[in-house]
Amino acid sequence: MPNIRTLILVLGLSLSPLATAAVQVSISIGVPAYPRLVVVPGYPVYYAPQVQANYFFYDGMYWVYQADNWYASSWYNGPWWYVEPYAVPVYILRVPVRYYRQPPAYFRGWRPDAPPRWSNHWGREWQQKRSGWDTWDRRAAPPPAPLPAYQRLYSGDRYPRQIEQQYLIQQQRYPYQPRDPVVQQRYQQREQVRPSQRVPTQQNRQDATNGTRTQTQQRDNVQRPAASVRPDNGVNPRDTRQGPQPWLDPREPQARDGRTQDRTAPPPHSRDPAQRNDGER
Numbered sequence: 001m002p003n004i005r006t007l008i009l010v011l012g013l014s015l016s017p018l019a020t021a022a023v024q025v026s027i028s029i030g031v032p033a034y035p036r037l038v039v040v041p042g043y044p045v046y047y048a049p050q051v052q053a054n055y056f057f058y059d060g061m062y063w064v065y066q067a068d069n070w071y072a073s074s075w076y077n078g079p080w081w082y083v084e085p086y087a088v089p090v091y092i093l094r095v096p097v098r099y100y101r102q103p104p105a106y107f108r109g110w111r112p113d114a115p116p117r118w119s120n121h122w123g124r125e126w127q128q129k130r131s132g133w134d135t136w137d138r139r140a141a142p143p144p145a146p147l148p149a150y151q152r153l154y155s156g157d158r159y160p161r162q163i164e165q166q167y168l169i170q171q172q173r174y175p176y177q178p179r180d181p182v183v184q185q186r187y188q189q190r191e192q193v194r195p196s197q198r199v200p201t202q203q204n205r206q207d208a209t210n211g212t213r214t215q216t217q218q219r220d221n222v223q224r225p226a227a228s229v230r231p232d233n234g235v236n237p238r239d240t241r242q243g244p245q246p247w248l249d250p251r252e253p254q255a256r257d258g259r260t261q262d263r264t265a266p267p268p269h270s271r272d273p274a275q276r277n278d279g280e281r
Contacts, residue, residue, distance in 0.1 A: 040096070
């Protein structure tokens, strides 16, 4: 049962003109682990027969009907987002009464093989705006979306509570994109609510790593500029294809070993770079 704070929040949302926006709420569903989901025959919707809640999965998202309100989430145990009655997908509304594991009292007497009488519950204005929700060609129903089975790996303390963390994992493990326009809008609202500081995706982290490696390689490859070289040593100082030359200036009177440098012979490193061994490279 939702607590008093949740009920007050839900009541305020139902009366607010901003109720169409995605609003995160705290509700208790009691799903400690990834539930077993079964397709509702003839519908692109799954239900959870072992969860004591009106719990469904449709088009990449979980949907829960509790305390006369709909909530949605991209993860099996929330956080949950309040869904305004005019924004509930039609295929969720069409699920027959028998697949509600905790039907409210006003469901009694309704046909178990027919959808709930939402127009009776939400009134004439809702019926006018959602006209035709209970009429469709069953043969044209879309196939069920693939289940996000990767979420089985996340339960208990491993369950991601942060929206950014959930989004990152989902981007890596669940590439499915919703087909229903209402669900697509829900995805967009979720993006707008997410904090501005985004967690980098795996590709972004890889790009950043590659960029760091490239900068390091460039830094390691930088050599000291060559000393002034006379044109008669066979090297064109304007030819940059050979790269900077690390040898000493032949005009210096002494080499490193103390002997006189031969100014007529080319430096030892001036031979073809292709003939250098790995150690000289």
